[in-house]
Amino acid sequence: MIELRDITKTYRMGKIAVHALRGVSLEVKAGELVAIVGPSGSGKSTLMNIIGCFDVPTSGEYRLEGKEVGRLTDNDLARLRNRKIGFVFQKFNLLPQLTAWENVQVPLLYAGVRLQERRERAAKALRQVGLGDRLHHRPNEMSGGQQQRVAIARALVTRPSFLLADEPTGNLDSNSGREIMDLLFSLNEEGTTLIVVTHDGLLAKRFPRLVEIRDGQLVREEVQ
């Protein structure tokens, strides 16, 4: 269960203040499917980074499974992020010096999974996203879409209870995009909570619940 109440986020750059989020309240129940849409620069990634515990709000409350995230210690936060949350960043954030296989093993390494099992689970996740033949490629030896799929495999491999994806199909052709989303929807059927930011109108229609952000505010909620 994700509960956000009056979340604000202000970036300060010298004298300039950018109000990326201006009081967002949102609840997402376990196992739900939610799409977040909105114009470029409206605050979607800022909101996702807060939900994923990669950034802290300027004010407001955030509870994840009943726990107030703002009061957790750094260690607790890191464990929570690593065990519960899978995150696909908009800019992928792959480690450039590691191969696809190694990149996908990183979250399992933090979770203390043994080498043999790490390698098997990482290879399986890469096959699931259609990259069984790119295990030994580093990020600069893959196309944009392939790098995005490595980032998706890395988010899935720890079997998280919450999967947050920030434009997971932005670099994919429509067929590859559909295959990836079919995979994410099948994980949701098994119980994973799925929150996806997308600019793709056709994809947004596949979600039973749609939330629109504009200028840092939640302006529309739709049940489809």
Added chain:
Amino acid sequence: MIELRDITKTYRMGKIAVHALRGVSLEVKAGELVAIVGPSGSGKSTLMNIIGCFDVPTSGEYRLEGKEVGRLTDNDLARLRNRKIGFVFQKFNLLPQLTAWENVQVPLLYAGVRLQERRERAAKALRQVGLGDRLHHRPNEMSGGQQQRVAIARALVTRPSFLLADEPTGNLDSNSGREIMDLLFSLNEEGTTLIVVTHDGLLAKRFPRLVEIRDGQLVREEVQ
């Protein structure tokens, strides 16, 4: 005029050889509008990097305005690239330590344009892409879509005769994407040759000429 004949590109990784392009021939006349489509990993970016003189083919011939690109000196190549070609990379490639304004001035600096004019033209290009209020932001102080629009402004600012854009709307919502493409089409009406890689089916329909790449080969050409 762009003339590619039997272009191949092979990446070697130790014993593995990846045949990204397997003999592509393509002619694009001055002032044309061409869309390149195809699945993730099919060779689109590889082809664009060769057309934009950012990479060299393994074999085959490439003539740009009648000159054989393979025979040009490094200096000639750099001048050609800087004066004739505007390029929007799939991964943006903005300089992280520079502001949006400074990033857009960089190509003008190489072209020897004076400071005053550089600053005015760069600010105008950023306003044209809707970022008049983000001149002093660095890449990590902007959203994904805003960074993409800075990359587009940088490609336009030298008023190139060829504009190559690798998924210029991949990180944009449909409205921002349409506005950007209206801007690029208006440049084409003034004579700029425009080649765009896109996964967006609706956008591809706006192009009179469509080229499809699969598995490193040109498999379809369509006049719409």
